[in-house]
Amino acid sequence: MCNQVVSLDEYEYWVNDKEGYLACGDCVRLDTDIRDAYLKHLTNNPQCADVIFKEEDLVNLGYTRCDKDFETGLYEFQDDDPESILENAKAQLDDDEFIFRIDATSPFDIRYNLFSKKV
Ligand SMILES: [Zn+2]
Numbered sequence: 001m002c003n004q005v006v007s008l009d010e011y012e013y014w015v016n017d018k019e020g021y022l023a024c025g026d027c028v029r030l031d032t033d034i035r036d037a038y039l040k041h042l043t044n045n046p047q048c049a050d051v052i053f054k055e056e057d058l059v060n061l062g063y064t065r066c067d068k069d070f071e072t073g074l075y076e077f078q079d080d081d082p083e084s085i086l087e088n089a090k091a092q093l094d095d096d097e098f099i100f101r102i103d104a105t106s107p108f109d110i111r112y113n114l115f116s117k118k119v
Pocket residue numbers: 001002003004023024025026027028
């Protein structure tokens with residue numbers, strides 16, 4: 001991994017706490033070991049979401065985007081909860097693993113999707 005200096009504004013980086021390195025978006029996309037560690041970290045993890053891959057990238061990696069879009073934010077209707085989203089998804093597709101992907105963020109809300117993959 002490059003451990004390069006990244007701009008936090010760019011928002012495209014991943015800190016691997018377990019192995020103690022920081023990978024930029026290119027490292028995650030291009031280095032298969034880092035990519036696999038990154039995806040493993042995200043799998044079935046309601047605390048973290050992908051910010052590096054495009055939707056097409058995930059589809060090419062074998063993931064399927066679940067139909068529903070989710071929002072968490074300041075407005076009352078923006079009350080989706082990743083923990084329960086994941087629990088429900090697991091209950092419906094118990095052979096699959098899941099990752100969250102962030103679609104858009106603003107200071108007031110965050111929009112995201114869930115992707116599934118057969119194990
Ligand atoms: Zn890098």
